[in-house]
Amino acid sequence: MSLLVSTATITTIKKPNHICSSSSPKFTDNESNNSNSLAVSSWTASISRYCKTGHLNHAAAEFTRMRVAGLQPNHITFVTLLSACADHPLHALSYGTSLHALVFKFGFHTDNVKISTAIIDMYCKCNNVNLAYLCFDNMGFKNKVTWNTMVSGLMRNGLIDKAVKVFDEMPERDVVSYTALIDGFVKKGCYEHALEWFQEMQVCGVVPDHVTVVSVISACANLGAIGFGLWLHRVVLEGDMKDNVRINNSLIDMYCRCGCTEFARQVFDIMCKRNLVSWNSIIVGFALNGKPEETLGYFYQMQKDGFKPDGVTFTGALTACSHAGLVDEGLKVFDSMIKDYRISPRIEHYGCLVDLYSRARKLEEALNVIQKMPMKPNEVVLGSVLAACRAAGDARLAEKLMRFISELDPGGDSNYVLLSNIYAAGGDFRKASNVRRRMKDKGIEKKPGVSSIEINGIVDQFVAGDKSHVKSEQVHTMLKCLSRELMIYGYLPEVNLREQYE
Numbered sequence: 304m305s306l307l308v309s310t311a312t313i314t315t316i317k318k319p320n321h322i323c324s325s326s327s328p329k330f331t332d333n334e335s336n337n338s339n340s341l342a343v344s345s346w347t348a349s350i351s352r353y354c355k356t357g358h359l360n361h362a363a364a365e366f367t368r369m370r371v372a373g374l375q376p377n378h379i380t381f382v383t384l385l386s387a388c389a390d391h392p393l394h395a396l397s398y399g400t401s402l403h404a405l406v407f408k409f410g411f412h413t414d415n416v417k418i419s420t421a422i423i424d425m426y427c428k429c430n431n432v433n434l435a436y437l438c439f440d441n442m443g444f445k446n447k448v449t450w451n452t453m454v455s456g457l458m459r460n461g462l463i464d465k466a467v468k469v470f471d472e473m474p475e476r477d478v479v480s481y482t483a484l485i486d487g488f489v490k491k492g493c494y495e496h497a498l499e500w501f502q503e504m505q506v507c508g509v510v511p512d513h514v515t516v517v518s519v520i521s522a523c524a525n526l527g528a529i530g531f532g533l534w535l536h537r538v539v540l541e542g543d544m545k546d547n548v549r550i551n552n553s554l555i556d557m558y559c560r561c562g563c564t565e566f567a568r569q570v571f572d573i574m575c576k577r578n579l580v581s582w583n584s585i586i587v588g589f590a591l592n593g594k595p596e597e598t599l600g601y602f603y604q605m606q607k608d609g610f611k612p613d614g615v616t617f618t619g620a621l622t623a624c625s626h627a628g629l630v631d632e633g634l635k636v637f638d639s640m641i642k643d644y645r646i647s648p649r650i651e652h653y654g655c656l657v658d659l660y661s662r663a664r665k666l667e668e669a670l671n672v673i674q675k676m677p678m679k680p681n682e683v684v685l686g687s688v689l690a691a692c693r694a695a696g697d698a699r700l701a702e703k704l705m706r707f708i709s710e711l712d713p714g715g716d717s718n719y720v721l722l723s724n725i726y727a728a729g730g731d732f733r734k735a736s737n738v739r740r741r742m743k744d745k746g747i748e749k750k751p752g753v754s755s756i757e758i759n760g761i762v763d764q765f766v767a768g769d770k771s772h773v774k775s776e777q778v779h780t781m782l783k784c785l786s787r788e789l790m791i792y793g794y795l796p797e798v799n800l801r802e803q804y805e
Contacts, residue, residue: 342372347380354387362387363398378415381406385421389428396429416442420449427456436465451479458487478512486518494522498531513544517553524557532557536570552580559588564597582610587619595627602636614646621655625662633659650676654684661691666700693725701725 346369353362366384369376381402388399403422411418419442426435439445439453450473457466470476470484481504488497501519504511511519516539523532536554544550551574558567571577571585582605589598602620605612612620617640624633637656640646653676660669669688673680692701726735754765765772772778 343369343374343377343380346372346374347377347383350380351383354383354390357391359387359391359395359398375409376405378411378418381411381418382421385418385425389421389425392429395425396431399425399429416444416446416449420446420452423449423456424452427452427459430460432456432460432462447475447477447480450474451477451483454480455483455487458483458491461491463487463491463493476507476509478509478515481509482512482515482518485515485522489518489522489525492525494526494528497522498526498528513547513550516544516550520550520553520557524553524560527561529558529561529563532561546575548574548576548578548581552578552584555581555584555588559584559592562592564589564592564594579610579613579616583613583615583619586616587622590619590623590626593626595623595629598623599632612640612644614640614649614652617644617646618651618655621652621659625655625659628663630659630663630665650678650681650684653678653680654687657684658687661688664691664694666691670700689725698725 346365350362350365350369353359353365362384366376366380369380384402385399388395388402399422403425406418406422419438423435423438426432426438435453435456439449442449450469454466454470454473457463457469466484466487470480473480481500485497485500485504488494488500497519501511501515501522504515516535519535520532523529523535532554539545539547539550539554551570554570555567558564558570567585567588571581574581582601586598586601586605589601598619602612602616602623605616617636620636621633624630624636633656637648637652640652641648653672657669657672657680660666660672666688669691673684673688676684689701692698723735723739726732763772765778770779
């Protein structure tokens with residue numbers, strides 16, 4: 304998208320009659336100023352309409368016409384255009400920079416905090432945080448919006464330490480300040496820090512809003528911190544946010560991801576108002592928890608209630624069919640998506656179909672779907688068939704699939720390990736050793752498994768093979784006790800064949 308208007312184009316533009324007509328009557332200074340002010344407002348309103356509809360190139364052309372007409376833009380004009388540039392970061396950095404130069408030329412940068420804040424926001428969203436921070440650092444007066452914009456921009460660009468430093472320097476912090484920090488930590492995957500800062504927010508007496516709560520619930524969901532999530536849910540129920548649809552949707556997602564599907568059901572059942580996200584949350588959540596009957600029940604109920612399923616809904620329904628081995632039902636759902644709802648299947652839908660066949664040990668049908676897909680399969684789609692090959696002991700098909708997987712994800716470790724296990728399970732330890740040797744030659748290392756558990760509000764994380772945890776001895780002692788208990792009750796562990804050829 305080009306935002307520049309050529310010189311040739313500019314010279315052919317006629318000046319609007321209501322502004323520059325040669326037959327216009329003469330005005331006094333006051334009348335002339337008022338007339339100019341109204342004209343600027345008129346042009347700015349036109350520019351704003353283009354910006355709101357996402358037509359930044361038209362807004363830029365309109366701005367050029369305004370300047371050709373001899374009118375000087377005001378702060379509202381600049382804020383409107385700079386905000387539009389921030390909304391189109393992939394295309395608008397160069398144009399935003401030229402606007403910044405004009406702001407400097409007209410002298411707005413010295414005393415207009417709204418324009419300066421818009422410039423900072425634009426640079427942050429265009430991933431030029433150094434220029435944003437330079438503008439911030441050179442500002443005289445900064446209001447709360449400026450500080451919050453800088454914190455949010457630094458977090459968005461991954462400069463967490465710098466964001467915390469700016470946050471600490473803020474003369475006054477409000478709910479937006481804390482939310483910018485907490486939401487930034489969540490989006491960067493630093494969920495423990497997000498919970499710590501939320502607790503700090505509580506200590507400081509800052510009341511969270513629904514945006515803060517949604518971010519914290521997301522952190523709980525990713526950590527599996529069900530205790531913290533339950534406490535937060537109680538806070539929501541005691542306040543005035545209990546009927547907030549976004550919060551309830553987030554609670555459903557959290558409970559499902561923590562395996563507490565009954566709590567998710569309760570939240571869903573008492574909701575005063577539901578939207579498509581509500582239905583998708585309960586359908587996908589129940590599907591991932593291996594509850595196919597309930598998932599499909601919700602899937603058909605939402606349609607009876609007048610909701611039109613989208614691609615996410617069908618992903619949940621297909622996943623449920625896959626986990627339950629309902630091949631015919633899954634094919635029926637897939638056909639309905641295309642014929643009844645005119646939804647073009649995406650790669651995740653084909654992945655569900657491949658997984659459906661793979662779990663039912665129909666590997667040839669799964670391979671047929673992969674070959675007929677209109678897009679190139681990814682490592683997840685091929686990996687599900689590879690896992691089925693291990694269960695079926697089909698080393699021939701596994702070798703064929705690995706050729707595709709090696710091209711798609713040359714650095715991936717899990718599929719190589721899976722292939723070596725397939726060979727080992729079939730007794731071909733020579734090929735299994737070759738796979739491991741190939742991994743070593745390519746510098747591919749098996750990533751250790753990671754798990755976490757929350758006890759008394761504290762989240763502990765464990766890494767396979769790591770003994771650095773402060774209670775490592777107690778943990779391993781307990782694991783030995785559990786292993787003995789399991790063996791007493793007849794549990795037989797799967798023999799680790801890899802140890803025979805490593």
